[in-house]
Ligand SMILES: Nc1ncnc2c1ncn2[C@@H]1O[C@H](COP(=O)(O)OP(=O)(O)O)[C@@H](O)[C@H]1O
């Protein structure tokens with residue numbers, strides 16, 4: 187029996203609405219899926235014919251260990267999305283590559299691990315009044331905080347210092363459109379755009395709130411495709427998150443190629459397409 191491992195983690199930091207749907211649809215297609223929590227001592231990719239990264243939502247807490255585990259998985263079985271794609275995508279420094287390739291991205295100041303940074307000076311040099319500070323390796327809004335100009339001297343500086351002690355840090359202007367327009371997530375399955383949802387803003391410790399499937403703006407699709415064009419490697423799934431600037435122009439905030447929620451509940455044809463693509467890999 188061909189076995190498919192859906193790479194997860196235990197405990198899950200939050201429920202995964204895609205999980206039940208994907209397990210059910212793969213089983214319904216005559217396949218044999220099982221959850222494979224990467225961080226459990228006994229979890230072993232041996233014996234699986236294909237490992238699909240899904241709700242491994244804690245990898246940012248131990249990125250080196252996660253990369254070693256999926257390296258092992260890639261050596262023993264087939265891993266999707268593939269290992270080189272994951273290695274490239276795990277650190278949000280890829281945004282610099284997108285920018286260099288002409289893709290509009292959310293403006294970002296980078297603070298290297300261990301570097302001392304004066305957040306107040308950084309903000310005034312860029313004329314940023316409100317900012318979002320987050321780790322360059324992060325997921326699920328982990329350690330993502332917003333600071334206004336009055337808070338940066340003490341709280342903001344301490345927060346940047348505590349993040350920089352552990353890894354690279356990103357500082358971005360707070361994009362007010364997340365409050366009005368929301369953040370758009372555009373989903374691709376097996377090389378084809380399937381659907382878009384709109385997300386409400388979310389910071390450390392908050393739950394995600396998401397719209398139903400919507401028709402995308404063609405300009406969003408163009409930019410997302412431009413971003414995906416910068417990726418080398420075969421993609422089973424991809425999600426591009428976009429935020430508008432003050433003039434309403436879309437900017438890439440994230441290219442999610444490791445463990446994105448695919449919002450399959452919102453768009454059943456995307457689930458069908460994912461199941462067919464997985465079946466086609468076996
Ligand atoms: N520059 C920004 N302006 C406004 N909100 C932001 C900004 N960056 C992040 N956020 C909020 O924080 C959330 C998490 O940040 P994100 O960059 O998507 O990282 P991840 O999803 O990997 O944790 C976003 O969904 C958004 O709600």
Ligand SMILES: [Mg+2]
Nearest residue numbers: 326327427440
């Ligand atoms: Mg995000």
